[in-house]
Amino acid sequence: MRLTILSKTLHRRVQMPVDPGPFEPVLEGLPIGIPLVVDLDGTLLSSDMLHETFWSAFGRDSTVPLRAASAMLQGRAALKRVLANVARVDVATLPYNPAVIATVKDWRARGGRAVLVTASDAGLAHAIADHLGIFDEVHGSDGVRNLKAAEKADFLNRRYGARGYAYMGDSAADLKVWPHAARAITVNASTAVRQRLRALDVPVADLQVADHRRLPLAAMLRPEHWCLALLALVPLLIGHDLSPARLAQGLFALVCVALVTSGAGVTCDLLTLEADRSDPIRRGRPFAAGKASLAGGAVLAVALIALGLVAAALSGPVLTAILLALVVVSALRALWRPGPLADSLLFAAQATLPLLAGATVTGLPVPLWTLAFAALLFLAAAGVGRHIEPSQPATRAFGSPMLLVTLLGSLVLMAPTVLNGAPFLYYDTSSYIWYPHALAHAALDLLRAGTQTETLTIFSGRSLYYGLFTYLSTALTQGWTLVWAQAAVLAWLVALSCRSFLPDGWIRASVLTVAGLAVLTPASFFVGLLMPDIWSGFLVVGVALLLAARDKLSEREIWALWIIVVFAALAHASHLALLLSMTTLAGLALLIPRLRPLLSGRTLATLLGAAVLGIAGQIPPSTLTKAVTGQSPLALPHFTAHLVDLGPGTRLVQETCPQSGYAVCAFADRLPMDWAAFMFDDDPRTGAYWISEPAVQRSLSAEQVGFLLDVVAAHPFATLGGLALDGVEQLWTLSVEDVPMPPRKAEFLASFFQPELVELTQASAMYNHPALRHLVTALGYLSLAGSLLFAIALSSRSVSTSPLRHDLEATISTFVGVVVIGLVLNALICGILASPYGRFQARLIWLLPFAALVKGATRAIEFKTSLISRRPIA
Numbered sequence: 028m029r030l031t032i033l034s035k036t037l038h039r040r041v042q043m044p045v046d047p048g049p050f051e052p053v054l055e056g057l058p059i060g061i062p063l064v065v066d067l068d069g070t071l072l073s074s075d076m077l078h079e080t081f082w083s084a085f086g087r088d089s090t091v092p093l094r095a096a097s098a099m100l101q102g103r104a105a106l107k108r109v110l111a112n113v114a115r116v117d118v119a120t121l122p123y124n125p126a127v128i129a130t131v132k133d134w135r136a137r138g139g140r141a142v143l144v145t146a147s148d149a150g151l152a153h154a155i156a157d158h159l160g161i162f163d164e165v166h167g168s169d170g171v172r173n174l175k176a177a178e179k180a181d182f183l184n185r186r187y188g189a190r191g192y193a194y195m196g197d198s199a200a201d202l203k204v205w206p207h208a209a210r211a212i213t214v215n216a217s218t219a220v221r222q223r224l225r226a227l228d229v230p231v232a233d234l235q236v237a238d239h240r241r242l243p244l245a246a247m248l249r250p251e252h253w254c255l256a257l258l259a260l261v262p263l264l265i266g267h268d269l270s271p272a273r274l275a276q277g278l279f280a281l282v283c284v285a286l287v288t289s290g291a292g293v294t295c296d297l298l299t300l301e302a303d304r305s306d307p308i309r310r311g312r313p314f315a316a317g318k319a320s321l322a323g324g325a326v327l328a329v330a331l332i333a334l335g336l337v338a339a340a341l342s343g344p345v346l347t348a349i350l351l352a353l354v355v356v357s358a359l360r361a362l363w364r365p366g367p368l369a370d371s372l373l374f375a376a377q378a379t380l381p382l383l384a385g386a387t388v389t390g391l392p393v394p395l396w397t398l399a400f401a402a403l404l405f406l407a408a409a410g411v412g413r414h415i416e417p418s419q420p421a422t423r424a425f426g427s428p429m430l431l432v433t434l435l436g437s438l439v440l441m442a443p444t445v446l447n448g449a450p451f452l453y454y455d456t457s458s459y460i461w462y463p464h465a466l467a468h469a470a471l472d473l474l475r476a477g478t479q480t481e482t483l484t485i486f487s488g489r490s491l492y493y494g495l496f497t498y499l500s501t502a503l504t505q506g507w508t509l510v511w512a513q514a515a516v517l518a519w520l521v522a523l524s525c526r527s528f529l530p531d532g533w534i535r536a537s538v539l540t541v542a543g544l545a546v547l548t549p550a551s552f553f554v555g556l557l558m559p560d561i562w563s564g565f566l567v568v569g570v571a572l573l574l575a576a577r578d579k580l581s582e583r584e585i586w587a588l589w590i591i592v593v594f595a596a597l598a599h600a601s602h603l604a605l606l607l608s609m610t611t612l613a614g615l616a617l618l619i620p621r622l623r624p625l626l627s628g629r630t631l632a633t634l635l636g637a638a639v640l641g642i643a644g645q646i647p648p649s650t651l652t653k654a655v656t657g658q659s660p661l662a663l664p665h666f667t668a669h670l671v672d673l674g675p676g677t678r679l680v681q682e683t684c685p686q687s688g689y690a691v692c693a694f695a696d697r698l699p700m701d702w703a704a705f706m707f708d709d710d711p712r713t714g715a716y717w718i719s720e721p722a723v724q725r726s727l728s729a730e731q732v733g734f735l736l737d738v739v740a741a742h743p744f745a746t747l748g749g750l751a752l753d754g755v756e757q758l759w760t761l762s763v764e765d766v767p768m769p770p771r772k773a774e775f776l777a778s779f780f781q782p783e784l785v786e787l788t789q790a791s792a793m794y795n796h797p798a799l800r801h802l803v804t805a806l807g808y809l810s811l812a813g814s815l816l817f818a819i820a821l822s823s824r825s826v827s828t829s830p831l832r833h834d835l836e837a838t839i840s841t842f843v844g845v846v847v848i849g850l851v852l853n854a855l856i857c858g859i860l861a862s863p864y865g866r867f868q869a870r871l872i873w874l875l876p877f878a879a880l881v882k883g884a885t886r887a888i889e890f891k892t893s894l895i896s897r898r899p900i901a
Contacts, residue, residue: 052211053232054134061209062192063134064183065127066334070214075124076147077107079300082321083114086361087300097847103146108170110150114533118151118158120304122317126236127195129213131161142192144183146175146200183207195234205229247319247327248866252292255378256285258401259385266447267392273389275521280388281344282330283339285382287350290331291357293324298361345387352384353380371409378405398437400445429522432534435520436541441510443545444555450506451556452780456785459494459558460484460501460779467489469655472876487660491599491648506557513561514554519542520568521877525583529574540687544877559598564871566602570609574631589633596641603641608802610634636796661724664716666731667691668702673749675742676734682741689734691715705815723817 050596057063066695068075084091098109131141142164145152149167154164166182168174174182180203183192194201194208197216202223205211210230224231254393263273270458296303296314303315313319332354339346357378360370379402386393444450462485500509521540526533545551553561570591577585596603650878653659670676672689677699684692694705694715708714739746 035636042692053130053234054137057134057210059137059139062140062187062880063131064142064144064187064192064194064208065131066194066196066201066214067147067155070195071124071127071143071155072125075321076116076145076151078321078581079116079121080107080110080151080620082116082147082297082300083116084110087115096466102171102172103175104168104170107148107168107173111151115301117304118155120310120396121155122304122315123159124214124236128135128159130195130234135161138420140164144174144179145181146173150834153653153674156653160233160845161258162292170524176200180204183844185433194692199223202227245314246325246639247287247293248331252288253285256281256288256876258378259284259388259740260388261382262386262393262448265393265397265448266389267448268389268391273391276389277385279338279342279379280385283335283342283346283350283388284353284384286331286335286338288357288381289352290333290335291354293331295330295357295361297321297324297328308492322490333846342388346384347877349380349387353377353384356380358681371406374409374467375402375522376408378408400441401713404435404438404442407431410733428534429519432522432537433519434517434788435539436521437514439541439545440514440551440554443551444510447555449780450510452776453553453556454772455489456497456557457776458489459497461775462491462494463490465499466652466655469615473655485652485656486705487649487662488600490559490598490600490880491651492594492644493562497557501716501896505780508556509557514551515562516565517550517554520565520572520591523572523588524568524576524877527572527579538742540877548877550877559595559602561606562598563602564874565591565605566607568877569595569875570613570634573633574613585633589637590742592634592637593640593644596637597644603638603645603896604639606634610638636717640791645848658725662728662731663706664731665702665706666735668705668716669750670735670738670746671700671705672702673746674699675749676740678745679734679738679741685735687737688722689730693719693723693731804878 032231037367054063065071068077071285071755081091081095084095089108094109094113095106099108103721106126135141140163141161143152143156143162144166146168149165149169152165152167157163165879167175172178183194183204184207189207190209192208193210193212195212195214196202197220199220202220205224206227206229208229210232211227212232212234213224213226214234215236216233221231221233260277263269263277263870267271291312300315305308305313310316314321314324318853322725336347336350339350357839358375360377379398380391382398382401385391392880395498465485467486496512497506497509500506500512518541521544522537524541525536525642528538550564553564570579572588573585573592580588596606614630617631617776649659667676679687680689680691680695680698683689684695694700697713697715698711700715704713706716711718715725719727
């Protein structure tokens with residue numbers, strides 16, 4: 028015979044902080060000379076050792092049900108011995124009843140003797156008694172005799188004599204014992220048992236403490252399991268079909284998945300009892316804490332799974348097969364005890380199957396790449412969960428935490444774009460794609476014919492670097508490569524910021540911050556937008572990290588930040604101007620003593636080097652363009668357009684033309700006119716720049732600086748005041764405008780994207796979802812309002828006494844200052860160059876909520892991640 032009993036604290040006396048006073052009436056008047064006999068299952072324990080050993084053995088050996096059925100033919104005692112041989116029960120973590128332990132201790136303190144008599148296997152009973160150290164004798168089932176009910180009564184009568192002992196029990200089986208006892212003591216007995224006991228000729232005492240086994244059904248189901256069931260509704264969002272019929276089908280799929288998921292979750296809870304009890308968080312779960320019956324849990328699990336499968340059968344065999352697969356995957360995670368990577372893969376499959384179930388019921392197809400995206404998202408979530416909770420041996424992590432957090436964050440930020448079904452297109456996206464496309468074709472023509480393409484005009488302000496990235500991404504992956512790259516850079520910057528400022532909880536903080544950015548700010552929209560707008564935010568974050576956290580970064584990370592800052596400056600002219608302005612301000616800040624520690628010469632040299640490279644980086648595209656087309660990229664006349672729109676430019680034209688010789692004099696009869704109409708109106712009757720000959724366009728572009736100086740000299744207050752107001756207006760213009768896409772641009776984009784996408788896409792970039800433009804605008808204003816409140820709260824807080832929190836608040840204050848400077852500079856630069864465009868300022872407005880989220884993560888850093896972290900199995 029082999030008994031495998033695990034006790035981490037064998038022979039250690041358990042100190043229960045329970046005052047024995049309230050239990051004195053139970054023992055009052057009981058002769059000291061008779062023993063106090065205590066039952067185990069349901070009395071000393073809030074659980075049942077038969078079920079404890081079954082689920083422990085089943086978790087170790089999947090053939091246990093067959094072996095148990097064979098042993099049952101020889102009787103319940105033989106069954107208990109077989110299960111005890113296979114199981115590994117940690118008696119130190121079992122859910123004991125402290126009231127019973129206190130009563131036994133009180134009795135022994137008075138000089139009485141205590142005896143543990145149980146129908147559970149004798150080996151388990153001895154291990155429990157040795158662990159508690161409060162019993163003088165221990166008796167249990169021996170593999171042949173099942174010490175329960177009448178058998179227990181006969182044993183006690185032979186050993187102690189009728190009325191020679193007090194018996195403490197809880198169930199109807201104990202009604203066979205109580206009539207022969209000197210006193211019957213019930214522990215949390217049901218009303219029916221107590222009523223039947225009162226009819227017997229025996230003194231009765233009740234020890235009624237809270238009956239934890241009467242737990243609401245919802246607590247046993249653990250509704251957090253239903254979160255995965257919500258994925259059954261994702262096909263409705265992807266298919267943009269929320270009609271009542273489709274919604275009803277989606278809800279039916281959700282209910283089926285929720286039933287099976289809950290049943291599988293209850294089963295996993297039963298299989299992982301020991302591991303849950305060893306975990307400081309999971310030990311409070313209903314079955315682990317003894318608050319719910321294990322037998323009832325088994326019945327509940329079978330009923331839920333069966334109900335879900337029967338309901339699925341009404342829909343068809345495919346849904347039934349998917350739900351069966353869900354049960355199998357859940358069972359594999361609990362029984363197989365796979366390694367970290369394999370278990371994370373199983374979790375990804377477990378989370379992806381509900382999405383397939385929703386697609387099957389609704390009939391809405393889910394693209395294969397969407398399933399791959401979902402699987403990768405949950406694989407990363409499982410990996411991050413292991414790094415968040417690495418305390419248990421079975422939750423050992425895999426992969427680099429920074430890599431996994433970046434991967435998970437990028438996928439979360441990409442989710443809105445995935446639900447959109449395609450990257451977001453702005454009407455000007457075609458300009459970035461067209462630049463390298465046209466330049467490459469012109470170069471081929473030059474190589475073949477030896478002549479330059481004289482009719483090709485390329486405008487500056489559209490970065491060849493970003494354009495080349497966009498061109499290759501759209502040609503190869505319909506733009507998804509660029510979307511993922513932008514999401515990955517943002518997720519990495521978030522993780523790097525949290526790790527630098529919150530080293531003890533940076534993984535949790537990163538997950539919280541990314542989720543907040545995706546839900547509460549327009550950042551995820553700009554991640555999916557095929558425009559360089561998001562890179563202005565990357566530039567500000569990169570500069571802030573170089574200023575405030577350089578000593579916490581590795582050399583590789585500093586180089587990576589440096590590359591991000593340089594590429595951001597190369598991605599758009601306004602970004603370069605932003606970098607130059609911030610570098611200038613950083614240099615001037617060296618004059619302020621308090622800021623000198625943050626602005627070392629090396630840091631300033633890095634910023635200055637990035638600015639120089641940003642300027643130098645503009646030379647190769649210009650040189651290449653001139654070599655291929657015979658002329659440098661043509662600068663759009665933003666200054667002239669704004670001046671004639673504001674009024675002072677129009678006044679100067681009326682006062683000096685035609686004597687001044689400005690090219691804009693040719694359009695004097697059409698002034699004043701809106702700046703956008705001046706540059707982009709292609710109607711010969713009302714347009715100006717766009718309908719002009721190339722020579723006139725070059726003259727308008729070349730004269731704009733001189734024209735600006737003359738306007739300022741002639742009308743200084745009107746000009747500077749108008750430009751300043753134009754820039755200030757940028758600060759509260761946060762919407763993403765609807766600007767119709769010109770047909771020629773739509774035609775060009777159609778050669779790279781699906782024509783339907785191009786046709787339906789407006790400047791709001793909300794393919795087939797115009798209402799989402801208002802959502803992005805609302806998120807922008809929510810970010811702005813929240814940022815103002817955050818800034819007020821940050822400035823009004825008293826100085827913290829904690830060094831870590833003090834450093835964190837000082838760093839965030841510095842970051843907020845850099846962001847505010849960036850917002851103002853961005854408003855002025857973009858406002859003057861391109862007039863108030865909502866997306867220009869909205870592309871930076873998420874930065875202050877980013878700081879607020881990092882700050883808030885310090886207070887929510889202990890959030891639970893039980894859904895994505897695997898329950899360890901010993």
